[in-house]
Amino acid sequence: MVQYLQLQPESKLPDISALNPFRTVVIAEEPVALDWLYKVSSWLVWSGTLYVMTWGNSCEYWHDSIDFANMEVFNFEQIPEEKFVMTTWHENEPLEEVFWFSKNSAFHPIVEISNTLILHISNRDRSLEFLSMYENS
Secondary structure, three states, X not given: OEEEEEEOOOOOOOOOHHHOOEEEEEEEOOOOOHHHHHHHHHHHHHHOEEEEEEEEOOHHHHHHHHHHHHHHHOOOXXXXXXXXXXXXXXXXXXXXXXXXXXXXXXXXXXXXXXXXXXXXXXOOOOHHHHHHHHHHO
């Protein structure tokens, strides 16, 4: 199942734990404050994401923040393999290629992931466009 979620910067974070375990494509079209970026990263990890691909504005910061949030959950000690969040950032790639990667290569080594979240950080809903693009990638 693929689900689209648009979040405006600084918005409240909904309960997405029903997707657990899931992969996430973060599409960051808007700049955000670093504290909110970290809040979203922690929320994704606590909600059960196990593979995150970041694309767009500050995608490297999103990537690093998710890695940090995953380490923090385990008090910066050994992360169990089944809880390790795989991360990639895609700064210079077309979004269609990130979607293709998500569908064809973003697999966790231990846990089977059947759900995908397209997390769109934007002031504008592009659900139809992105869901169609994902389907056709």
